[in-house]
Amino acid sequence: MKTVDQISFSGKKALIRVDFNVPLDENYNITDDNRMTAALPTIKKILNDGGAVILMSHLGRPKGGPEEKYSLKHLIPHLSDLLGQQVQFADDCIGAAATEKAKALGKGEVLLLENLRFYKEEEKGDKDFAEKLSKLGDIYVNDAFGTAHRAHASTAVIAQFFPTAKCFGYLMAAELQNAEKVLNGAAKPFTAIMGGSKVSDKIELIERLLDKVDNLIIGGGMAYTFAKADGGAIGKSLVEADKLDLALSLVEKAKQKGVNLLLPVDNVIADKFANDANTDVAKTGEIPDAWEGLDIGPETVKLFSKVIEESKTILWNGPMGVFEMDTFMVGTKAIADAVAKATDNGAFSLIGGGDSAAAVAKFGMTDEVSYVSTGGGALLEYMEGKELPGVKAINE
Ligand code: AMP
Numbered sequence: 001m002k003t004v005d006q007i008s009f010s011g012k013k014a015l016i017r018v019d020f021n022v023p024l025d026e027n028y029n030i031t032d033d034n035r036m037t038a039a040l041p042t043i044k045k046i047l048n049d050g051g052a053v054i055l056m057s058h059l060g061r062p063k064g065g066p067e068e069k070y071s072l073k074h075l076i077p078h079l080s081d082l083l084g085q086q087v088q089f090a091d092d093c094i095g096a097a098a099t100e101k102a103k104a105l106g107k108g109e110v111l112l113l114e115n116l117r118f119y120k121e122e123e124k125g126d127k128d129f130a131e132k133l134s135k136l137g138d139i140y141v142n143d144a145f146g147t148a149h150r151a152h153a154s155t156a157v158i159a160q161f162f163p164t165a166k167c168f169g170y171l172m173a174a175e176l177q178n179a180e181k182v183l184n185g186a187a188k189p190f191t192a193i194m195g196g197s198k199v200s201d202k203i204e205l206i207e208r209l210l211d212k213v214d215n216l217i218i219g220g221g222m223a224y225t226f227a228k229a230d231g232g233a234i235g236k237s238l239v240e241a242d243k244l245d246l247a248l249s250l251v252e253k254a255k256q257k258g259v260n261l262l263l264p265v266d267n268v269i270a271d272k273f274a275n276d277a278n279t280d281v282a283k284t285g286e287i288p289d290a291w292e293g294l295d296i297g298p299e300t301v302k303l304f305s306k307v308i309e310e311s312k313t314i315l316w317n318g319p320m321g322v323f324e325m326d327t328f329m330v331g332t333k334a335i336a337d338a339v340a341k342a343t344d345n346g347a348f349s350l351i352g353g354g355d356s357a358a359a360v361a362k363f364g365m366t367d368e369v370s371y372v373s374t375g376g377g378a379l380l381e382y383m384e385g386k387e388l389p390g391v392k393a394i395n396e
Contacts, residue, residue, distance in 0.1 A: 011050060015141070190214050190312070219321070
């Protein structure tokens with residue numbers, strides 16, 4: 001794997017694709033800067049080498065033209081603080097503005113380009129657009145794991161214009177190494193914890209994991225599809241009615257492969273989907289008609305926690321309940337505690353991006369697990385065994 005460590009950036013301009021798609025509030029304050037801090041080691045290495053840095057990213061989902069709320073200029077003050085130096089800004093990612101500022105950029109300086117997705121060519125993977133971007137730097141660095149599963153102009157197509165001058169940044173390298181460690185070097189017992197709303201989103205991953213894990217824990221909304229398939233009463237709980245056969249086949253496959261499949265035995269149920277709902281606890285398969293399951297119950301927490309605490313490798317993707325509402329976050333928090341305890345005892349724990357990462361961040365437990373991935377979809381696809389365009393483009 002070619003990383004920034006194998007290149008000296010002295011006197012060179014590095015064009016780095018970062019994932020600065022951070023959440024902003026209505027006053028353009030950054031509410032979670034994880035994606036920015038994650039890119040700092042790569043930026044600093046290049047500056048320390050005596051290079052210059054040109055950063056490019058997308059932000060939000062603009063409709064193909066400039067939009068104030070998606071301007072990357074809002075990130076300049078915080079990025080300057082994080083780097084301890086003033087970051088320059090080009091109010092267009094290509095054209096005269098970008099070209100002139102990139103040209104004038106001196107050793108040790110940093111330039112941030114305007115949102116790549118202000119051009120529809122970015123997501124289309126347009127080759128001419130990629131070539132225009134490529135003219136801005138001498139070396140291409142991809143450190144945007146969150147978009148590595150997209151064949152966009154700046155994440156993949158651009159690499160062909162740097163046949164011998166392209167590499168991964170530290171974040172990309174760490175993401176890939178940690179995913180590999182879990183997929184192909186897991187110490188046993190290996191436990192995967194799957195949650196979230198839909199089983200259909202995670203079928204491919206679950207099927208692949210059945211060949212690798214000792215324990216497969218299923219919680220969250222997706223568990224009700226399994227309960228219903230088993231003939232249980234699930235009330236108004238989330239269900240994918242067309243996936244009942246799939247759920248049964250996953251149960252059967254787990255049995256055949258000797259995987260210990262754990263499903264919730266009890267549930268926190270609510271009379272409405274709201275924080276102030278009336279709540280109760282019901283055994284799995286015994287949820288009254290007007291109620292819905294929104295979290296795992298206390299017996300399930302005990303059952304899952306025991307298995308997690310005895311594990312040496314843990315992969316967690318998806319919350320155990322509607323953790324965004326405090327009333328229904330208890331199960332997810334308890335599972336996070338069990339993962340932290342196992343980690344403290346020497347286990348390696350990888351938290352998939354997206355909602356599991358958000359849950360761990362909400363509990364302030366990011367430092368109590370081994371690694372929190374910055375990629376939701378990208379990690380899922382990598383773990384499913386798919387080749388990520390952003391990774392392939394650097395490797396070929
Ligand atoms: P996913 O994007 O598939 O990983 O699902 C994450 C979402 O699933 C979160 O927003 C949770 O609130 C939601 N979720 C988890 N458990 C449940 C449940 N029992 N009922 C409804 N939604 C749930």
